[in-house]
Amino acid sequence: MDVQAIRQQFPILQQEVNGHPLVYLDSSATSQKPQSVIDAVENYYRHDNSNVHRGVHTLGTRATEKYEGAREKVRRFINAASTQEVIFTRGTTTAINTVASSYGREKLASGDEIVITPMEHHSNIIPWQQAAKATGATLKYMPLQPDGTIRLEDAEETITERTKIVAITHVSNVLGTINPVKEIAAIAHKNDAVVLVDGAQGAPHLKLDMADLDCDFYAFSGHKMGAPTGIGVLYGKKQLLENMEPFEFGGEMIDFVNLYDSTWKELPWKFEGGTPIIAGAIGLGAAIDFLNEVGMDAITEHEVKLAEYAMEQLRKIDGITIYGPEKRAALVTFNLDDVHPHDTATALDAEGIAVRAGHHCAQPLMRWLDVTATARASFYLYNTEEDVDRLVEGLLKTKEYFGDVF
Incomplete structure (x- = not known):
């Protein structure tokens, strides 16, 4: 599976956000759209509406x-x-x-x-x-x-x-x-x-x-x-x-x-x-x-490896809590000690990294976890290990910033 070739088919990924190349880690909320889908919808409205x-x-x-x-x-x-x-x-x-x-x-x-x-x-x-x-x-x-x-x-x-x-x-x-x-x-x-x-x-x-x-x-x-x-x-x-x-x-x-x-x-x-x-x-x-x-089996295999890599790298950060089982789908939900997840998401956005923060429309589960909210990085077929590395770097900066503030 050639992830770089796949990424080239998603126009929105070819941009900068806040002066940084976009790292989109919110696909559980909504995925990005390949050019072929954009073209299919446009073609319908142009020719077959x-x-x-x-x-x-x-x-x-x-x-x-x-x-x-x-x-x-x-x-x-x-x-x-x-x-x-x-x-x-x-x-x-x-x-x-x-x-x-x-x-x-x-x-x-x-x-x-x-x-x-x-x-x-x-x-x-x-x-x-x-x-x-x-x-x-x-x-x-x-x-x-x-x-x-x-x-x-x-x-x-x-x-x-x-x-x-x-x-x-x-x-x-x-x-x-x-x-x-x-x-x-x-x-x-x-x-x-x-x-x-x-x-x-x-x-x-x-x-x-x-x-x-x-x-x-x-x-x-x-x-x-x-x-x-x-x-x-x-x-x-x-x-x-x-x-x-x-x-x-x-x-x-x-x-x-x-x-x-x-x-x-x-x-x-x-x-x-x-x-x-x-x-x-x-x-x-x-x-x-x-x-x-692309192949659904190939997508699943890619995402499993990406989730494993993300878990491995995120666990190296002191003061991080990761929620959920070891064997999981392509997402990682977490919190940094003493940092509200909304602050975490805002700080990451300043680095061009899009993650989700909040209760994720799962308030009973938040109460089961004994938290009010969490941050979530979710992956799809267009994400890479480099995206995970950027996430880790962003979280380390976030941790350092809020450590200095408080």
């Missing part, structure tokens, strides 16, 4: 072909059985809310349990809180080990015959924990529960196979994997999706409307009310082409 599925004119036909072609690219990328199982959404949040509302509120009742974990992003907590309040179901949390991992024994104990839904992140956006979702899905299915996987941090970095994972729903966002913002995917098993009511109602998802009743289109369109995110879907298709050209 039209609504889809509705017109028989040339532009409408071309737009529809590209939009549905992107759906087929997603299907192959995640190894879904059919394009009917691929729903385009605004992102992971919308996808999870669709399941919580269309499936959860319909299937849950008083006495039922929804099992999640303390490491979840708010987008995979709040929809289930609301579903529990609306139905009388109980929200139940799977315990974490001290390093932020899940033991399958704890999953076996937490998931019972009262469990109807298990919602779990594939990869923690704070700890970097890669959860054993395939094994957890098997435990859930043994108890006749369905499983939703929050794949926002999984899809960009791991080779996906829905047939192998055997989860019932998988949600992810395009903007974390080189695609535009505002486009995401909900994968769902066809039998489940067919028996769910739509989440949004209106144009595009209807089959027939009369004065007092209506019927819906077949899958996947019954879940895509209104004018869809056409340019975003085309951009997602282009991003998938780019990732496939």
Whole structure:
């Protein structure tokens, strides 16, 4: 994998920030976009801009072909059985809310349990809180080990015959924990529960196979994997999706409307009310082409080595606390002693280094860690060991500066 050649395909990386070459270490929040994705979106607006599925004119036909072609690219990328199982959404949040509302509120009742974990992003907590309040179901949390991992024994104990839904992140956006979702899905299915996987941090970095994972729903966002913002995917098993009511109602998802009743289109369109995110879907298709050209296995291997190198180098800094397990995805969350993470991020930005600081939309996990906030450096296929070295240098300067101040 030629990382330098890959970097040349990302225009935004070829700039200076505050007088320094940009080191972008915030891909868990959003990834940068390769030129091929930018070109695909621009080409659609320049040459094919039209609504889809509705017109028989040339532009409408071309737009529809590209939009549905992107759906087929997603299907192959995640190894879904059919394009009917691929729903385009605004992102992971919308996808999870669709399941919580269309499936959860319909299937849950008083006495039922929804099992999640303390490491979840708010987008995979709040929809289930609301579903529990609306139905009388109980929200139940799977315990974490001290390093932020899940033991399958704890999953076996937490998931019972009262469990109807298990919602779990594939990869923690704070700890970097890669959860054993395939094994957890098997435990859930043994108890006749369905499983939703929050794949926002999984899809960009791991080779996906829905047939192998055997989860019932998988949600992810395009903007974390080189695609535009505002486009995401909900994968769902066809039998489940067919028996769910739509989440949004209106144009595009209807089959027939009369004065007092209506019927819906077949899958996947019954879940895509209104004018869809056409340019975003085309951009997602282009991003998938780019990732496939590099190779997901190669991307994963590169990121594992980068995370290992980052852990090794960061541990050399006195007074740093690193959170999460030894084996992790391509991110490192940390704090410097006596330095607020927002100050750390601001000082690094002065050196042209972009990291994230805050609670990372994971306040329950922050409380579990006994901190209010952390700093996070997250990597992607365009990052290098030199980026990690710059990060370490920046943190040493930060530590020295705040040591002198206080």
